[in-house]
Amino acid sequence: MNGARVSQQPDSPVPLYGPVFLRPGLNPTAAGIVLGAELRRMREARNLTATRSGKLINASVSKVSRLERALSPPDLRDVEVLAAKYGANATERAQLRRLAQRALEPEWFDRYADYAASWMQRLIALESDAVYFCTYEARIAPGLLQTAAYARQIISDGLRVSEGDQVEQRVELRAERQRRFFEQPEPPRGKFLLDQSVLLRQVGTRQTMAEQLRKLLDYSDRPGVSIQFVPLNSSVVSNHGSMAHLRFGPLGPPAMVYVEGDDDATYYVKPDEVERRVELMLRLSHEAAASWRDSRAILRDAVKRYED
Incomplete structure (x- = not known):
């Protein structure tokens, strides 16, 4: 990701041997x-x-x-x-x-290279190409679902970035990720598991929080998108703060799991490693998380609290 790239364009894609193909649009x-x-x-x-x-x-x-x-x-x-x-x-x-x-060709986000953590760049490149994307966030709303105001506050506070251009470039990157993920003809099926503490941890003003939570409600109405909350009184299933499971079509990369740390991330691609972490996310979804319907009720109540 960090090495030099050439800008030459390949010839028309042709089938790769066996079951894999160099399909059009492969990033x-x-x-x-x-x-x-x-x-x-x-x-x-x-x-x-x-x-x-x-x-x-x-x-x-x-x-x-x-x-x-x-x-x-x-x-x-x-x-x-x-x-x-x-x-x-x-x-x-x-x-x-x-x-x-x-x-060796440039990625679309290369122009944001100075504003995207190096360990996130593989995730950014692949998330919109997935057919299935499941993520768990324990602290904040996922970047793919953030409003501009919420993202701006997270960046300013969490990364201690104060310069206007530094902040705005990062906000633009998140907005572009959202467009590429959700506004394509066939978006990935997205499942977003959020700890309920995300609703209680105020980011910015009450208006910023209310706007962010209304956006989550809007997203949860989209076909193929599910947002579920892990209530505070549920059993502890994972000690990870941020995880994502990506599955691709038969012509794409193998399935992978992304686990983010404080200043790094690990990508798991070996089948046994992926399976163990997918099992953890399934437990989060089925044992700990509220249903989609109950999660919407939790979210609506949170919106009212910030609007009062």
């Missing part, structure tokens, strides 16, 4: 993930270690690992050498090259 981050997964699959199919693959391109095992996990921009020469050494035919090599070229 650069997703292309890099698919590329890395395919290179790893080919390496393991030939019983090669990452150390051995590194020697094929005169690189360290760390570089191979970062390529396979899409943690750094791919080197076109490395991709071509590995594809050839793995026994890929001419068509397969061309397909991998196109994935690599796509992975």
Whole structure:
């Protein structure tokens, strides 16, 4: 994500071997993930270690690992050498090259690079491409659901950012994320689990809070969107403050879980790691959270309190 990118455009997408395709609209981050997964699959199919693959391109095992996990921009020469050494035919090599070229293109949010935490950039790139997006927030309304005034206050207070341009660029980034997520022809199915304390923790003025909570009510009326609250008297299921589970279509990246810390985040993609955390989110949804209907009643009561 932080490496140099080239602006060249790939040729018309063509099918990738097996069940995966370089589909139209595959964003650069997703292309890099698919590329890395395919290179790893080919390496393991030939019983090669990452150390051995590194020697094929005169690189360290760390570089191979970062390529396979899409943690750094791919080197076109490395991709071509590995594809050839793995026994890929001419068509397969061309397909991998196109994935690599796509992975090197700029992301839409690159213009906000100075205003987006580096550990969030993969999430920002992929969230609107998901077919299913489930998130849990224990402290504040999720960025995808924030009003401009609420976001502005969170940024000013939480990040201790006071300069106008610094704040407004971050607010614009959140607004653009919302547009890309919700205002596309087929938005992801979104499930938003919020701790009830989000309703009690006043951000900004009472008017700011009332406006934010009305926006949550509006979103909860949208088809494919569910907002549920975890009441204060419910059992403790998770000690995480922010989590997100993303699932993609059959032509996209593998499912993943994002867990945010204070100043970093972890992305889980291994099936067993994803499964454990998805089970936790399912428990939050089914054991701890109020129903959609009860959650709307909780939300309406909160709106009235801030409007009084």
